[in-house]
Amino acid sequence: MQLTCNSTKLxxxxxxxxxxxxxxxxxxxxxxxxKFEHAKAIVKKINNDLIDASFNAIETTAKTGEKxxxxxxxxxxxxxxxxxxxxxxxxETAESIKSQLETSTERLKHLVGYDHKMIENxxxxxxxxxxxxxxxxxxxxxxxxxxxxxFVKKAEKIAEKxxxxxxxxxxxxxxxxxxxxxxxxxxxxxxxxxKTxxxxxKKKEIxxxxxxxxxxxxxxxxxxxxxxxxKGVGPVLEKSLNQLNITSYEQIANMSTExxxxxxxxxxxxxxxxxxxxxxxxxxxxxxxxxxxVKNWTKNNN
Amino acid sequence: MKTKINISExxxxxxxxxxxxxxxxxxxxxxxxxxxVTETITVATxxxxxxxxxxxxxxxxxxxxxxxxxxxxxxxxxxxxKGKQRFSKLFA
Numbered sequence: 124m125q126l127t128c129n130s131t132k133l134x135x136x137x138x139x140x141x142x143x144x145x146x147x148x149x150x151x152x153x154x155x156x157x158k159f160e161h162a163k164a165i166v167k168k169i170n171n172d173l174i175d176a177s178f179n180a181i182e183t184t185a186k187t188g189e190k191x192x193x194x195x196x197x198x199x200x201x202x203x204x205x206x207x208x209x210x211x212x213x214x215e216t217a218e219s220i221k222s223q224l225e226t227s228t229e230r231l232k233h234l235v236g237y238d239h240k241m242i243e244n245x246x247x248x249x250x251x252x253x254x255x256x257x258x259x260x261x262x263x264x265x266x267x268x269x270x271x272x273x274f275v276k277k278a279e280k281i282a283e284k285x286x287x288x289x290x291x292x293x294x295x296x297x298x299x300x301x302x303x304x305x306x307x308x309x310x311x312x313x314x315x316x317x318k319t320x321x322x323x324x325k326k327k328e329i330x331x332x333x334x335x336x337x338x339x340x341x342x343x344x345x346x347x348x349x350x351x352x353x354k355g356v357g358p359v360l361e362k363s364l365n366q367l368n369i370t371s372y373e374q375i376a377n378m379s380t381e382x383x384x385x386x387x388x389x390x391x392x393x394x395x396x397x398x399x400x401x402x403x404x405x406x407x408x409x410x411x412x413x414x415x416x417v418k419n420w421t422k423n424n425n
Numbered sequence: 426m427k428t429k430i431n432i433s434e435x436x437x438x439x440x441x442x443x444x445x446x447x448x449x450x451x452x453x454x455x456x457x458x459x460x461x462v463t464e465t466i467t468v469a470t471x472x473x474x475x476x477x478x479x480x481x482x483x484x485x486x487x488x489x490x491x492x493x494x495x496x497x498x499x500x501x502x503x504x505x506x507k508g509k510q511r512f513s514k515l516f517a
Binding site for chain 1: 448459477480491495
């Protein structure tokens with residue numbers, strides 16, 4: 124009996140222990156479940172908050188965007204007449220400049236007498252005319268023939284030779300004449316000293332020319348004038364005159380033409396080619412300071 | 426728990442104020458932009474009017490100048506033509 128009692132006790136104990144263990148397990152499970160539920164709730168809350176926040180953010184962004192869009196539209200509407208005006212301005216200016224250019228070209232054409240049709244017609248007629256082409260062909264042919272012709276070449280050579288010969292002969296004749304006149308001048312005073320009075324007054328002059336070549340000496344003066352003012356006196360002649368002590372207008376004005384010719388001849392300057400009377404008159408005018416009259420001086424006027 | 430509630434309240438308050446401030450800043454920016462742009466448009470319109478006036482006057486001046494030049498040239502041409510005719514008659 125005692126044994127059975129013990130066994131039942133043990134069994135009971137075991138049963139109790141088992142139930143206790145089961146209870147503990149149940150409580151543990153419920154705690155875990157609670158925790159999980161709590162976490163789940165938190166996550167859900169966070170998610171809801173996030174959704175709300177993003178919703179709000181999107182809403183505000185859209186609202187502000189709309190506002191900015193409205194502003195842009197308003198500004199664009201306001202700026203529209205400005206751009207329209209700007210475009211009109213540019214186009215109007217361009218149009219007026221274009222019309223001005225057109226009118227100016229028309230007027231220029233009218234001024235110059237440009238007739239487009241007439242010129243085109245003339246060009247056409249000219250180009251279409253067979254005579255022009257033929258004339259050009261003929262011209263080219265003739266040019267070629269002339270250039271290649273032997274006679275032409277010969278004629279050119281002969282012409283050159285003739286030219287040379289003529290110039291040589293002219294120079295020779297010149298020299299001969301000069302020599303001849305020199306000889307006559309040298310011989311004349313010996314042969315016809317008394318006769319010359321009647322026959323050749325020119326020769327007398329020449330005889331007189333030969334003598335004072337040595338005698339005439341011009342006194343020096345301190346006055347130095349620009350002798351180039353006198354017509355026929357250049358820089359070279361002025362130098363040679365200065366070498367002959369002629370430096371002033373007064374000297375030329377006071378000298379006789381004969382003296383002047385003798386003086387120039389003595390310096391181997393051909394006095395015949397110069398208008399010495401004119402020199403004197405111009406020198407007188409220059410002495411008076413009337414350079415305008417000297418400038419406008421001509422042989423016929425004075 | 427109380428401290429947690431306090432912190433969340435504070436955070437939400439701060440967010441709210443930030444939101445309000447951002448909205449205010451945005452409104453301010455909108456207003457100033459509008460003012461600036463409208464002012465710019467009015468000033469630009471005024472300058473545009475001046476430019477338009479100047480351009481029109483300049484074009485008119487140019488046209489007058491052109492007419493003057495061509496009138497003068499035409500009159501000179503007429504004079505020359507008449508003179509030439511008279512000369513040709515004189516020496517014919």
